[in-house]
Amino acid sequence: MTIIAAVDGSALGNPGPAGWAWYISDDQWACGGWPKATNNRGELQAVIELLRAVEDSGADVHVLCDSQYAINSITKWMTGWKKRGWKKANGSPVLNDDLMKQLDELMSAAKSAGRSITYEWVKGHANHRMNERADDLARAAAGAYQKGAKPDSGPGYSGEAANEPDTAGSGTAESSSSGTSSSEDRSTAASTTDTVRIWADVPRDLAGAIAERAREDGVRPQQYLRTLIEKAVAE
Known part of the structure; x- marks a missing residue:
């Protein structure tokens, strides 16, 4: 079984009130955020929250993401950063290294369990239904924090394979x-x-x-x- 999910992050002001969201189906999604953060942190947190939510499912996961920063960080750059003690090639600290370390742990745990986690870049704001839903949820979360409120966190993952063809x-x-x-x-x-x-x-x-x-x-x-x-x- 493969769970297909879209993730997205949003920041109003960047940094500013920010949100993250993952979306599998209309009855399986979640979102959250902070009073102040960057769009990139929202993108990364969305992946973290998704992988945590489905960690015990035993399923492979295919992540749809419109952030090349998030995908490249996880699939291309993270291994080198980790070897250098979470430093870039020029010796400067890796941005958002706290989130990168969490992602590294989640990816390693999935690999140890024999689960595949794959990523696919999708163009944002191009009528991709799942991406649009994740974007709407992330922006709504950021908007809630902008108003001094907390967003509806969503129903979460039910443990069912709810994806449709x-x-x-x-x-x-x-x-x-x-x-x-x-x-x-x-x-x-x-x-x-x-x-x-x-x-x-x-x-x-x-x-x-x-x-x-x-x-x-x-x-x-x-x-x-x-x-x-x-x-x-x-x-």
């Missing part, structure tokens, strides 16, 4: 569907028929192909898959 692609399949959210769609479906969710791991290229076919047909990937299943069972 379109989340592995660009996210445009979701945005091209009707205006109702996925949670509303599930509620509507449940009220009209006796339904059971079936989960299956599929390769990312296959998930992308499913999302593309659904876009071409003008339906949500879930509807496209249901049609395929109904045809296969009827044959």
Whole structure:
């Protein structure tokens, strides 16, 4: 099983009131923040909170992130920083080293447990549904701190594999569907028929192909898959 999640950070003023967020689905997300921090700290904290939330799931994790700083720090630079005692090649201290050390521990723990943690850069503000949701949540958290309040921290991770096929692609399949959210769609479906969710791991290229076919047909990937299943069972 692979959990696909989007993460994001936000800072109003940079530094200023700041927020972080991770998003798996409409019923599995979390956010938080600080009265004052930078956008980069929000990005890193979002990854930390996600990895902590799913640490006991036993699942692999694929992280969607629009911050190249966060991805490069974790996947390219961290090993060298650690070897040099958390110093850059020029000897200067690594920024946000407190968060980097936490990320190093979480990544090492996942590796020891045989779990894969992978990262994918996605372009921000480009109608990627999951990225947009994470961005909205992070900005809302920063906005709450700006007003002297604390944000709704969210439902967190329920331990279920809630990702749906379109989340592995660009996210445009979701945005091209009707205006109702996925949670509303599930509620509507449940009220009209006796339904059971079936989960299956599929390769990312296959998930992308499913999302593309659904876009071409003008339906949500879930509807496209249901049609395929109904045809296969009827044959």
